[in-house]
Amino acid sequence: MSYQTVIGLEIHAELLTNSKVFCSCSAEFGGEENVRVCPRCSGLPGSLPLFNRGAAELAVKAGLALNCKINNFSAFDRKNYFYPDLPKAYQITQFYSPICEDGYLNIGTKKIRINRIHIEEDAGKLIHDEKRKISLADYNRCGVPLIEIVTEPDIRSAEEAKAFTAEVALALKYAGVCDAKMEQGSLRCDVNISIMPEGSNTFGTRTEIKNLNSLRSIGRAIEYEFSRQKALLEGGERVIQQTLHWNDASGVTTALRSKEEAHDYRYFPEPDIPPIFITDEEIEFISRAMPEMPQSRKARYLSLGLSDADASLLIGDKALADFFEAALKGYQNPKSVSSMIIVELLRRMNDASVSAEDLKIKPDDLAVLCKMADDGAVSRGAAKDILKEMFDLGGRPMEIAEKGGMLMSNDSSAVETAANRILAANPKAVEEYKSGSAKVFGFLMGQMCRSLGKSANPAIIKKILEEKLNS
Amino acid sequence: MDLKEFIKTATLTQLGGGLKSKAFSSSELTSAYLERAKSMNDKTNAFITIDEEAAFASAKNADELISKGRAKPLTGIPVSVKDNICTKNLKTTCASKMLEDFDPVYDATAVSRLKKQGAVIIGKTNMDEFAMGGSSGTSYFGAVKNPYDLTRVSGGSSGGSAAAVAASMCAAALGSDTGGSVRQPASFCGITGLKPTYGTVSRYGLIAFASSFDQIGTMAKSAEDCGILLNAIAGKDDLDSTCRTAPFKNCLKDIEKGVKRLKIGLPKEFFGDSISGDVKSAVFKAAKTYEKMGAEIIEVSLPDLKYAIAAYYLISSAEAASNLSRYDGIKYGHRSKKGKSYEDIIKNSRREGFGNEVKRRIMLGNYALSSGYYEAYYKRAVKIRKKLKAELDEIFKTCDFILTPTAPTTAYKIGSFDKNPVKMYSSDICTVTANIAGLPALSTPCGYDKNGLPIGMSLMGKALSEATLIRAASAFESQFEKREAGL
Numbered sequence: 001m002s003y004q005t006v007i008g009l010e011i012h013a014e015l016l017t018n019s020k021v022f023c024s025c026s027a028e029f030g031g032e033e034n035v036r037v038c039p040r041c042s043g044l045p046g047s048l049p050l051f052n053r054g055a056a057e058l059a060v061k062a063g064l065a066l067n068c069k070i071n072n073f074s075a076f077d078r079k080n081y082f083y084p085d086l087p088k089a090y091q092i093t094q095f096y097s098p099i100c101e102d103g104y105l106n107i108g109t110k111k112i113r114i115n116r117i118h119i120e121e122d123a124g125k126l127i128h129d130e131k132r133k134i135s136l137a138d139y140n141r142c143g144v145p146l147i148e149i150v151t152e153p154d155i156r157s158a159e160e161a162k163a164f165t166a167e168v169a170l171a172l173k174y175a176g177v178c179d180a181k182m183e184q185g186s187l188r189c190d191v192n193i194s195i196m197p198e199g200s201n202t203f204g205t206r207t208e209i210k211n212l213n214s215l216r217s218i219g220r221a222i223e224y225e226f227s228r229q230k231a232l233l234e235g236g237e238r239v240i241q242q243t244l245h246w247n248d249a250s251g252v253t254t255a256l257r258s259k260e261e262a263h264d265y266r267y268f269p270e271p272d273i274p275p276i277f278i279t280d281e282e283i284e285f286i287s288r289a290m291p292e293m294p295q296s297r298k299a300r301y302l303s304l305g306l307s308d309a310d311a312s313l314l315i316g317d318k319a320l321a322d323f324f325e326a327a328l329k330g331y332q333n334p335k336s337v338s339s340m341i342i343v344e345l346l347r348r349m350n351d352a353s354v355s356a357e358d359l360k361i362k363p364d365d366l367a368v369l370c371k372m373a374d375d376g377a378v379s380r381g382a383a384k385d386i387l388k389e390m391f392d393l394g395g396r397p398m399e400i401a402e403k404g405g406m407l408m409s410n411d412s413s414a415v416e417t418a419a420n421r422i423l424a425a426n427p428k429a430v431e432e433y434k435s436g437s438a439k440v441f442g443f444l445m446g447q448m449c450r451s452l453g454k455s456a457n458p459a460i461i462k463k464i465l466e467e468k469l470n471s
Numbered sequence: 472m473d474l475k476e477f478i479k480t481a482t483l484t485q486l487g488g489g490l491k492s493k494a495f496s497s498s499e500l501t502s503a504y505l506e507r508a509k510s511m512n513d514k515t516n517a518f519i520t521i522d523e524e525a526a527f528a529s530a531k532n533a534d535e536l537i538s539k540g541r542a543k544p545l546t547g548i549p550v551s552v553k554d555n556i557c558t559k560n561l562k563t564t565c566a567s568k569m570l571e572d573f574d575p576v577y578d579a580t581a582v583s584r585l586k587k588q589g590a591v592i593i594g595k596t597n598m599d600e601f602a603m604g605g606s607s608g609t610s611y612f613g614a615v616k617n618p619y620d621l622t623r624v625s626g627g628s629s630g631g632s633a634a635a636v637a638a639s640m641c642a643a644a645l646g647s648d649t650g651g652s653v654r655q656p657a658s659f660c661g662i663t664g665l666k667p668t669y670g671t672v673s674r675y676g677l678i679a680f681a682s683s684f685d686q687i688g689t690m691a692k693s694a695e696d697c698g699i700l701l702n703a704i705a706g707k708d709d710l711d712s713t714c715r716t717a718p719f720k721n722c723l724k725d726i727e728k729g730v731k732r733l734k735i736g737l738p739k740e741f742f743g744d745s746i747s748g749d750v751k752s753a754v755f756k757a758a759k760t761y762e763k764m765g766a767e768i769i770e771v772s773l774p775d776l777k778y779a780i781a782a783y784y785l786i787s788s789a790e791a792a793s794n795l796s797r798y799d800g801i802k803y804g805h806r807s808k809k810g811k812s813y814e815d816i817i818k819n820s821r822r823e824g825f826g827n828e829v830k831r832r833i834m835l836g837n838y839a840l841s842s843g844y845y846e847a848y849y850k851r852a853v854k855i856r857k858k859l860k861a862e863l864d865e866i867f868k869t870c871d872f873i874l875t876p877t878a879p880t881t882a883y884k885i886g887s888f889d890k891n892p893v894k895m896y897s898s899d900i901c902t903v904t905a906n907i908a909g910l911p912a913l914s915t916p917c918g919y920d921k922n923g924l925p926i927g928m929s930l931m932g933k934a935l936s937e938a939t940l941i942r943a944a945s946a947f948e949s950q951f952e953k954r955e956a957g958l
């Protein structure tokens with residue numbers, strides 16, 4: 001029997017507000033425990049939440065980026081349960097009236113529908129001290145604003161799940177909503193997964209795998225869980241609806257709690273916070289201020305003549321794409337500029353683990369360098385060297401070229417002299433060339449270029465060498 | 472001047488006048504009130520904490536302000552604060568073992584506004600545990616006793632504040648009112664209690680019981696004094712988003728105007744069989760008095776009153792269950808010595824820290840919200856709430872305020888309802904509608920029963936009509952022969 005996976009995702013993304021969602025504590029990541037807390041986010045008696053409206057704006061941006069309907073009215077509800085990382089013993093969320101609904105995002109040509117996006121507050125972090133056998137609660141993260149993006153069960157494989165999560169992360173980054181740093185926990189994914197016989201329309205019982213924080217673990221967890229469920233069904237057993245934890249080290253899912261112990265969250269409207277009203281005008285205003293989304297940027301790059309692969313590569317890193325566009329302003333040759341970035345710059349970035357945000361090279365200077373290479377002011381080889389120096393030390397291409405004697409020389413007489421010398425010094429090579437070996441030409445070119453140095457003009461060298469060899 | 476005698480009947484205006492004319496200083500005044508507070512606390516159990524040191528320090532500062540001519544209405548005047556309102560560095564217990572030693576790190580907004588005026592806070596008053604009750608008998612620190620008869624309850628949950636004012640242990644007090652907790656004890660203790668319109672006074676720092684019902688109220692010996700206190704604490708607060716943003720209008724405006732040509736509604740459903748004969752006749756007599764003063768009495772009807780108690784108890788308990796979930800002994804408050812796991816610690820801490828009435832309400836609230844019952848109980852109660860509010864809005868199109876008893880009876884013997892909490896719940900029938908609809912209501916003394924126990928009547932008006940209620944109550948006071956508790 002062949003089985004089909006059915007997957008729905010719940011993606012939690014931390015919003016890029018300065019303050020927490022219901023108090024004015026800083027929302028930044030990391031640091032000493034329990035310093036970014038106040039009576040509100042630590043649930044002291046008598047404290048009341050105060051909604052940070054900036055979070056609503058970012059949620060609207062997320063909704064627009066994900067093609068959702070934005071609700072003019074939305075409200076908060078309390079989700080009640082006991083857990084040490086939840087100081088009030090309830091989480092303020094939007095259960096009955098979310099801020100966005102009915103959206104979608106395409107992965108390739110497939111449309112994945114989004115059921116809702118709602119705003120909620122994050123819980124704190126628990127640190128388990130194995131030695132002392134105690135758990136410690138850090139409330140710094142309590143009250144950091146989250147949006148939860150809930151999809152319909154449209155996803156059908158681990159690959160789709162990863163691709164979708166990556167697309168969502170990209171869209172949120174472009175929209176300025178979330179920095180999507182999964183390793184820091186600013187984007188987390190819960191996977192709801194069930195399997196059904198291939199060709200069936202009846203979904204099986206689903207399990208929920210919580211808090212996956214990398215694309216790799218999303219893929220591995222889905223594949224493991226698929227196998228586990230398949231084995232159960234093939235063994236004549238049933239899949240139990242459960243919440244599971246994925247252990248990346250051991251590569252298995254383990255049950256957190258079963259249906260019998262499932263929480264009753266006793267949702268009811270939050271009495272301390274008035275509803276959120278957003279007018280159509282406000283939505284329009286936010287929409288007009290939205291930055292360009294990745295998919296439309298990609299379309300624009302394709303229309304500039306970039307290949308699909310190159311366009312995808314650039315938009316996959318927003319800072320790099322921004323660099324590309326800034327460079328284009330200096331030299332309107334998309335193919336040349338993109339090629340320099342993708343072939344030369346990206347390679348150096350990867351080798352040195354430097355991100356696009358931290359480049360010493362300025363986009364203007366890269367543009368100038370590309371034009372210099374295209375105009376023949378420097379050779380391709382020299383251009384690579386100039387780029388290396390700019391990458392390592394900064395600096396401007398023309399200055400580096402002049403200082404390093406790299407400006408391409410058009411002096412044929414020097415080339416003639418060098419050619420005569422080298423051909424005379426390598427009679428065997430000349431013999432091989434005349435007897436039909438094309439490969440040896442490369443060797444002779446190499447000798448010529450080395451002899452003439454960085455200002456060597458390969459075109460002239462080739463022409464003169466060919467003339468002399470063929471005479 | 473015999474300050475000790477003076478404070479037995481002095482109004483806030485008289486006290487302010489005496490301070491200004493230097494008949495006495497704030498330190499002397501504070502001393503006089505503290506003496507009464509300390510000497511009578513054994514009998515009444517009105518205070519959980521009396522803070523002499525801080526009181527005298529405030530009095531000293533107040534005296535400086537007064538000598539510089541910068542006194543405000545409450546400068547230098549000793550007041551008390553119900554123990555569910557946070558006072559920085561002054562123990563705030565909610566009369567519960569759970570918060571027995573809890574020391575807030577901030578002042579409630581109402582408290583900081585009192586302090587800004589230079590009021591002298593002499594202590595924190597006793598109450599029903601977490602404000603749940605109508606007797607102040609559920610307090611972890613023992614019941615509050617009624618100054619008119621120490622074998623009887625003071626009413627609740629702001630019983631300590633009521634008793635303190637009635638026995639002149641302070642000049643005025645802050646209470647909190649969720650279902651009648653300022654008005655009912657005011658009625659039992661023969662003083663005046665005012666619950667303002669919902670959203671008038673910031674709830675920041677009021678330890679939450681039922682968020683959509685709770686309001687801080689003022690308690691004193693006259694309607695005018697209640698108004699002076701309200702003016703000092705009411706108004707927009709950025710720390711509470713359920714607080715109204717329009718500026719609070721002076722509620723003492725036109726206080727002299729009397730009740731001529733005002734229309735007073737008497738809703739017949741508030742005078743049913745559950746109301747005692749003494750209470751009914753006192754309130755009807757008061758209605759007649761108002762008529763003689765030039766008001767018009769009309770009959771009105773609130774047919775859905777019979778659902779009010781159920782709606783109130785379902786919604787308020789649901790909110791309370793959620794609001795009290797934070798008390799787990801992990802972060803603050805009572806932590807059980809039994810148990811190592813998280814589940815055991817929180818279970819034991821809550822079992823040990825909460826009294827029976829609190830536990831009852833939490834269970835009731837969680838039940839009303841639980842899956843399978845949410846629609847039948849909570850949601851339906853919310854519908855009734857909306858309906859009652861709409862009916863009251865209609866009534867206030869035909870009259871300026873309604874007049875009703877505050878409580879079905881006068882103060883009962885301590886322990887009467889211990890075995891029958893639901894019967895105690897039903898005695899909230901006259902007061903809960905004001906909280907359900909978020910409307911202002913004031914209780915003022917209108918008579919005494921055959922045992923000499925005070926009877927209170929309630930005036931309830933449309934939103935933001937505090938000035939009308941104060942003016943009408945004040946008019947009644949001017950001809951009413953009030954009897955002091957005599958402690």
